[in-house]
Amino acid sequence: MMTTMLKVLGRGVLGLAGAGMMAAVAAAPAAADESTGARIDWGPYKVGDVRSGYTYAGAQTRAMQDDEFQNPAFLWLERGMDIWDTVEGEAGKACADCHGDAEESMAGVATRYPIYFEDWGKLMNIEQRINWCRETQMRAEPFAWESDDLLGITAFVKNQSKGMAVDVAIDGPAAPFFEMGKDFYQTRRGQLDLACTHCHVDNPGNLIRAEILSQGQVNGFPTYRLKWQTVGSLHRRFRGCNKNIRAEPFPYGSDEYVNLELYTSWRGNGLPVESPSVRK
Amino acid sequence: MNRFGYTTLTVAAALAAAVWTAPARAADSDVSYEVVDGYTIREPLTDTPGDPVMGRKWAINRKLGNCLSCHQMPIPEEQFHGETGPALYGVADVYDEGELRLRIVDPKVLNPHSMMPSFYKVEGLNRVMKGFQDKPILSAQQVEDIVAYMMTLRDTSKKSQ
Numbered sequence: 001m002m003t004t005m006l007k008v009l010g011r012g013v014l015g016l017a018g019a020g021m022m023a024a025v026a027a028a029p030a031a032a033d034e035s036t037g038a039r040i041d042w043g044p045y046k047v048g049d050v051r052s053g054y055t056y057a058g059a060q061t062r063a064m065q066d067d068e069f070q071n072p073a074f075l076w077l078e079r080g081m082d083i084w085d086t087v088e089g090e091a092g093k094a095c096a097d098c099h100g101d102a103e104e105s106m107a108g109v110a111t112r113y114p115i116y117f118e119d120w121g122k123l124m125n126i127e128q129r130i131n132w133c134r135e136t137q138m139r140a141e142p143f144a145w146e147s148d149d150l151l152g153i154t155a156f157v158k159n160q161s162k163g164m165a166v167d168v169a170i171d172g173p174a175a176p177f178f179e180m181g182k183d184f185y186q187t188r189r190g191q192l193d194l195a196c197t198h199c200h201v202d203n204p205g206n207l208i209r210a211e212i213l214s215q216g217q218v219n220g221f222p223t224y225r226l227k228w229q230t231v232g233s234l235h236r237r238f239r240g241c242n243k244n245i246r247a248e249p250f251p252y253g254s255d256e257y258v259n260l261e262l263y264t265s266w267r268g269n270g271l272p273v274e275s276p277s278v279r280k
Numbered sequence: 281m282n283r284f285g286y287t288t289l290t291v292a293a294a295l296a297a298a299v300w301t302a303p304a305r306a307a308d309s310d311v312s313y314e315v316v317d318g319y320t321i322r323e324p325l326t327d328t329p330g331d332p333v334m335g336r337k338w339a340i341n342r343k344l345g346n347c348l349s350c351h352q353m354p355i356p357e358e359q360f361h362g363e364t365g366p367a368l369y370g371v372a373d374v375y376d377e378g379e380l381r382l383r384i385v386d387p388k389v390l391n392p393h394s395m396m397p398s399f400y401k402v403e404g405l406n407r408v409m410k411g412f413q414d415k416p417i418l419s420a421q422q423v424e425d426i427v428a429y430m431m432t433l434r435d436t437s438k439k440s441q
Contacts, residue, residue, distance in 0.1 A: 187406065188406060189405075189406040189407045189408075190405070190406070190407065190408055190409060191397070191405060191408045191409065191412045191415075191417060192397040192417070193388075193397055193398060193405055193406075194395065194397070198395040199364075202364075202395065203363075203364045203395075206362070206363040206364050207360060207361070207362050207363045207364075208349050208350065208362045208363075208364055209342075209346075209348060209349040209360050209361075209362050210359070210360035213364070243409065246408060246409045246412045247406075247407050247408065247409055248407050248408065248409045248410060249409075
């Protein structure tokens with residue numbers, strides 16, 4: 001148990017990107033006094049004007065994310081770590097049988113997804129890749145969306161890229177899907193007739209009732225959300241934002257949401273992968 | 281007089297009843313309104329005069345006006361007033377009743393890019409959630425109540441610095 005935690009601990013801070021960045025991260029909480037209005041050095045969590053949801057979160061929420069022993073999402077990471085080594089399906093294989101040590105084989109993977117997947121002729125995100133592996137490589141049942149298994153293995157895979165800069169490709173065959181995602185982002189919907197842009201482009205930093213709006217960056221998913229009292233996927237968040245404006249949500253893993261995932265990931269290119277983050 | 285924009289809101293009586301079910305204040309089924317010169321709705325939507333006390337309640341209620349999610353208002357008992365729209369202290373010193381009515385019914389007539397929802401409009405919406413389709417956010421009477429409440433917001437000095 002302890003060794004497990006320690007292995008995970010290595011990915012707990014944004015340590016992969018070098019000592020300079022670590023110093024900046026370590027310095028952030030000390031400087032984080034919003035009331036003074038002083039400029040805060042957010043370290044890697046802010047790249048130009050692009051700011052992770054971390055920089056809008058309260059000090060307590062940030063501390064919870066930073067401390068592996070407090071971050072409740074680490075329970076899901078451990079589940080993911082177990083799944084990695086567990087044989088399932090008719091092919092008699094575990095993830096590890098094909099991919100070996102996740103620390104090596106999965107490092108950087110999360111920075112590139114969603115990708116264009118030739119066989120499908122459309123995009124594929126990490127959850128879909130995991131289930132594709134289960135179905136075609138392991139001949140096992142796919143994990144259900146929002147199951148602790150899918151959240152756990154997704155968090156575990158993404159955590160292997162912790163601290164690495166998001167860098168999704170939007171050119172070539174991905175371009176039309178990127179355009180559809182961008183279109184979605186800018187389209188008003190729901191009874192309240194709002195687009196994502198109204199909240200996350202025009203109003204980050206402003207209160208909307210009791211919530212401080214962020215840029216709606218996606219680099220921390222799956223995230224442990226205090227309101228949910230559990231870890232949730234990015235598509236759960238998309239559905240929540242749709243429902244809040246009384247718009248009919250799209251299904252988990254729908255083309256619409258995967259295209260939106262590519263667009264929103266691109267908006268955050270350069271931010272470090274933060275999974276699993278903690279949010280209010 | 282230059283009149284552009286004449287909008288008729290037709291809502292089946294049954295649906296309107298589901299939106300607003302308090303007995304004394306139904307009669308919202310088919311209310312048309314007229315936007316004059318693109319900046320005001322002079323005529324009230326209902327015959328019953330707006331009630332500012334009720335209007336204040338609708339403005340707070342998260343399922344109805346929820347105006348506090350975006351605006352700061354002189355409602356000290358409620359924590360967390362939103363900041364995405366302008367503060368509404370003293371707003372009746374700036375706009376008259378008809379102008380305020382249009383701003384609640386359909387602010388996009390004034391600013392097509394507005395973030396503010398149109399509280400009494402059902403056309404032209406996209407992918408409205410089941411259960412909310414073809415219903416305005418507020419009933420016509422609730423709009424009048426909120427207008428009446430807005431008209432009490434006169435003292436800009438309440439906007440303490």
